[in-house]
Amino acid sequence: RKEVEQDPGPFNVPEGATVAFNCTYSNSASQSFFWYRQDCRKEPKLLMSVYSSGNEDGRFTAQLNRASQYISLLIRDSKLSDSATYLCVVNREAGTALIFGKGTTLSVSS
Amino acid sequence: GAGVSQSPSNKVTEKGKDVELRCDPISGHTALYWYRQRLGQGLEFLIYFQGNSAPDKSGLPSDRFSAERTGESVSTLTIQRTQQEDSAVYLCASSLNPLAVSTDTQYFGPGTRLTVL
Numbered sequence: 001r002k003e004v005e006q007d008p009g010p011f012n013v014p015e016g017a018t019v020a021f022n023c024t025y026s027n028s029a030s031q032s033f034f035w036y037r038q039d040c041r042k043e044p045k046l047l048m049s050v051y052s053s054g055n056e057d058g059r060f061t062a063q064l065n066r067a068s069q070y071i072s073l074l075i076r077d078s079k080l081s082d083s084a085t086y087l088c089v090v091n092r093e094a095g096t097a098l099i100f101g102k103g104t105t106l107s108v109s110s
Numbered sequence: 111g112a113g114v115s116q117s118p119s120n121k122v123t124e125k126g127k128d129v130e131l132r133c134d135p136i137s138g139h140t141a142l143y144w145y146r147q148r149l150g151q152g153l154e155f156l157i158y159f160q161g162n163s164a165p166d167k168s169g170l171p172s173d174r175f176s177a178e179r180t181g182e183s184v185s186t187l188t189i190q191r192t193q194q195e196d197s198a199v200y201l202c203a204s205s206l207n208p209l210a211v212s213t214d215t216q217y218f219g220p221g222t223r224l225t226v227l
Contacts, residue, residue, distance in 0.1 A: 032214055043201055043218040044153070087153075091214055096166060097143050097155040098203075098216055 003027060006088050006101035013108055017078045021104045023071040023088030032091035033064055035073050037084045038103065044087055047073075078108045112136070114219035116202050122225045123192055131187045131222045135204030142185050143203045143216060144177060153201065159185060192226045199223050 006023045013019050025033075033050035048055065050062040050071055061074040071088055088101040115134045123129050135142045144156040155169040159179040170176070174192075179185040189196055203216040 034215065043221050045218065046215055049215065097145075097158050097169070098153075099155070100153040102152040 003092075003099045004088055004090050004101040006104050008102055008104060010105040010107055013078055013106070015078055015080060015108055015110050017108075018074065018076045019078060019106060020075075021073045021086055021088070021106075023073075023101055025069050025071070025088075025090045025099075027090070027092050028066075028069060030069075030090045030092055033071050034089040034091075034098070035060075035062055035071075036087040036089050036100075038087055039084050044100075047086070075106075078106075080108050080110060082106060083108045114202055114204055114217055116200075116219040116222050118222060119220065120223045120225075122227065124227050125194060126191055128188065128190045129192055129224065131189075131200050131224070133185045133187070133202030133219060135183065135185070135202070136206075136217060137183075139204035139206050139217075140182065141205045141207070141214075141216075142179055143205075144185070144187050145201045145203065146198045147201060147221075148198045156187070156200075189224075192224075194226045197224055197226045 003026050011019055035047040036044040037047045038044045048057050048062050050064045052064050054063045059076045063072045085103040085105045087103045089098045091098050117132045142159040145153045146156055147153050157164055157177050158166040161182050162179050174190045177187045199221040201221045202219045205214050205216045
């Protein structure tokens with residue numbers, strides 16, 4: 001089983017749609033969880049950290065379920081500029097490298 | 111403040127040549143990471159530095175790959191006798207304090223695109 005698994009998509013949605021991405025991780029000892037965004041031929045950029053209590057940043061909501069080892073990202077009112085690859089990222093333990101999922105590609109059309 | 115910078119941004123080399131890739135982390139960040147991303151693929155971890163030491167080199171694909179960090183700042187990734195399969199974007203990231211959950215977020219540089227002919 002891969003350490004971090006994501007549905008690769010692509011997800012093709014119209015502007016204004018709500019879209020949800022899911023991610024599972026295999027190591028129950030993982031401590032830090034993130035969603036990164038990567039635009040074509042660009043470096044990954046932090047979108048948001050994911051906390052146990054769930055967190056929201058504008059149109060973006062992230063949830064963590066430690067019992068199920070599951071992370072989600074919800075994007076409401078999708079914009080054209082949201083088109084990118086969304087990477088689910090887990091840090092096995094403090095002081096180690098990030099483990100990246102392969103990413104989920106989102107394409108928002110007008 | 112300045113982010114993570116990498117140089118060169120693009121490097122084209124011939125098979126068999128050695129290349130050096132440079133990373134300047136965010137000032138004050140104690141940890142530095144190298145990753146590789148082949149075209150259309152996910153990110154692969156290569157090596158991690160805490161200060162000038164490398165506690166985790168597990169991702170280096172062969173002994174042709176080496177890296178060093180000096181002054182708890184700049185890092186150089188060296189690939190000897192390059193092969194065509196080394197062609198990829200090499201990304202560097204740094205984090206403030208990887209030993210605390212609240213400060214272990216990694217910030218990436220723009221990458222070096224390496225093409226081996």
